[in-house]
Amino acid sequence: MKIAGAKRWLLAGLAASALLHLFTGYTNRYYLGVSIDVAINIVLAVSLNLINGHTGQFSLGHCGFMAIGGYVSAMLTIAAHKAGIPQALTPLVFAASLLAGGVFAALAGIGVGIPSFRLRGDYLAIVTLGFGEIIRVFFQTFEPAGAASGLKGIPNYTNFLWAWGTAAITIYVVAALVNSTYGRGFLAVHDDEIAAGAMGVNTTRYKVTAFAIGSFFAGVAGGLYAHHKVFLSPTGFDFMRSIEIVVMVILGGMGRTAGVAVAAILLTLLPELLRGFSDYRMILYSLLIIILMLSRPQGLFNFVGGKRVKA
Amino acid sequence: MPAILELERVTIRFGGLTAVSEVDLALPDNALFGLIGPNGAGKTTAFNLITGVYQPTEGRITFQGSPTAGLKPHQLAAHGIARTFQNIRLFASLTVFDNVRVAMALHHPHGIAQALWRGSEFQRGERDVAQRIHELLEIFNLDEVRDVQACSLPYGDQRRLEIVRALATQPRLLLLDEPAAGMNPTEKSQLADLIRSIRTRFNLAVLLVEHDMQLVMNLCERIAVLDYGVKIAEGSPGEIRRNPKVIEAYLGEEHSPDNPPPSHRP
Numbered sequence A: 001m002k003i004a005g006a007k008r009w010l011l012a013g014l015a016a017s018a019l020l021h022l023f024t025g026y027t028n029r030y031y032l033g034v035s036i037d038v039a040i041n042i043v044l045a046v047s048l049n050l051i052n053g054h055t056g057q058f059s060l061g062h063c064g065f066m067a068i069g070g071y072v073s074a075m076l077t078i079a080a081h082k083a084g085i086p087q088a089l090t091p092l093v094f095a096a097s098l099l100a101g102g103v104f105a106a107l108a109g110i111g112v113g114i115p116s117f118r119l120r121g122d123y124l125a126i127v128t129l130g131f132g133e134i135i136r137v138f139f140q141t142f143e144p145a146g147a148a149s150g151l152k153g154i155p156n157y158t159n160f161l162w163a164w165g166t167a168a169i170t171i172y173v174v175a176a177l178v179n180s181t182y183g184r185g186f187l188a189v190h191d192d193e194i195a196a197g198a199m200g201v202n203t204t205r206y207k208v209t210a211f212a213i214g215s216f217f218a219g220v221a222g223g224l225y226a227h228h229k230v231f232l233s234p235t236g237f238d239f240m241r242s243i244e245i246v247v248m249v250i251l252g253g254m255g256r257t258a259g260v261a262v263a264a265i266l267l268t269l270l271p272e273l274l275r276g277f278s279d280y281r282m283i284l285y286s287l288l289i290i291i292l293m294l295s296r297p298q299g300l301f302n303f304v305g306g307k308r309v310k311a
Numbered sequence B: 001m002p003a004i005l006e007l008e009r010v011t012i013r014f015g016g017l018t019a020v021s022e023v024d025l026a027l028p029d030n031a032l033f034g035l036i037g038p039n040g041a042g043k044t045t046a047f048n049l050i051t052g053v054y055q056p057t058e059g060r061i062t063f064q065g066s067p068t069a070g071l072k073p074h075q076l077a078a079h080g081i082a083r084t085f086q087n088i089r090l091f092a093s094l095t096v097f098d099n100v101r102v103a104m105a106l107h108h109p110h111g112i113a114q115a116l117w118r119g120s121e122f123q124r125g126e127r128d129v130a131q132r133i134h135e136l137l138e139i140f141n142l143d144e145v146r147d148v149q150a151c152s153l154p155y156g157d158q159r160r161l162e163i164v165r166a167l168a169t170q171p172r173l174l175l176l177d178e179p180a181a182g183m184n185p186t187e188k189s190q191l192a193d194l195i196r197s198i199r200t201r202f203n204l205a206v207l208l209v210e211h212d213m214q215l216v217m218n219l220c221e222r223i224a225v226l227d228y229g230v231k232i233a234e235g236s237p238g239e240i241r242r243n244p245k246v247i248e249a250y251l252g253e254e255h256s257p258d259n260p261p262p263s264h265r266p
């Protein structure tokens, strides 16, 4: 992405989302639903890519942040709905609820991140995985959100424009951030933390920032998801969902925003095309991981020390 | 001349091993100072202490008059200490240009807000950074390879890029850890000229760890010698060459500091 053209790309993305949105009245509901799924997965994968790809941390808990955002946002709009907010204000209420979901998720991201950054890559993976499970179990027992039977009656606010507009913004934010002198610090942390520190990069600050921004967008994606499916079940946020997002990031090429967005599109559409085989989806993902591991002999979790100059 | 860097009885122990033991050192401002000693003597550990990678077990380090205790490497970089690494540590997947750009970020005022807004102030800032990187790379004849990935540079260029990257942090003190390792004689003599010109051009002090005795003796005004973590000698190159303790440390009769064995320790 060229520096000068970056904002124009964002505007183009938003305009395209708005324009296509006008035609959604004529499309098949199924296709519309799938296209929104695709956009939500783009938000998830591109934001996780900031953490796992660009910054080289290994989070396996992205779905936990998504769950936090989803529940926070849904509970807010349900409350607003009950309070009898006028129809005209619903876009504002929805936007505010998405932001609130994102902020809660970001705070959780900072809370998990700070104590974990002393850990080596694979341990961070285990901690974030555990965190995701804790979040899921929490919502399984959280009565105000329906506990194990799920949160019902979420208003159906997410449409094509909200979903794809958010996807465009997420891509813009991550790409614009990384494509700056400031943002090169994320990549430096990925390549060599010790060298980065010696060159004045506050490595902890960059990692916390990546976690905060990454989990913010995961939270927003959760809010979009909640108001798209109009029902949240804790079982929908198990760790296989996090793995799905990780596979999108790895398949898309770790730290390549465009590639990760394409991977998110493909890996959302593929299971839809193979609907009859949906039981085998996880086998497909596992195979993908095995193939990737064989082509990445330094190990799947070894992102920090991935490419190192032999000296 | 006032000392830019001072070590007072600096000691670090790793479990039972005392890697650096009660070392005193005063580095004059603008000096070309050598730090030598056999493999495992504690030279790299001394660098890690000075740059905040390790905190000393005992003793204190002062940089430009203020104690550095508790400061992290990135804070010491901001204070003006830069270094290279014995085992090259470039940002392997980044281009030559971006390797230097990371270091430029230290004194670049723009952060998240500017990167996202991308206004005219941001554009000007980025153009300014690019211009300064271009100037630095030209001095070191690396501008032609600015878009090459650091890990695919030839070895000697990687070593020089590490120096450029360190200079981009605008240091007052530059620590070079075996910069001539793996270089041929021609490259070594070019490196010596380069280090001399850096000192003048960038107005900084250089602390040099190097195994090539000829290079150290020719280049440095003053040399300290470590052996088993202890400073056993300090003086001018001539004094060091004649010092019996130094000759002993480098296995005495057969090997003078001019002709050291590759290592006298396993």
Ligand SMILES: Nc1ncnc2c1ncn2[C@@H]1O[C@H](COP(=O)(O)OP(=O)(O)O)[C@@H](O)[C@H]1O
Pocket (backbone or CB within 6 Å): B014, B017, B019, B037, B038, B039, B040, B041, B042, B043, B044, B045, B046
């Ligand atoms: N982090 C560490 N933990 C334990 N021992 C260390 C550590 N760093 C260095 N050492 C030991 O300290 C001694 C000095 O090492 P070093 O400073 O690398 O020597 P050199 O003079 O060759 O650069 C060695 O015996 C080394 O094994």
Ligand SMILES: [Mg+2]
Pocket (backbone or CB within 6 Å): B043, B044, B045, B086
């Ligand atoms: Mg060493």
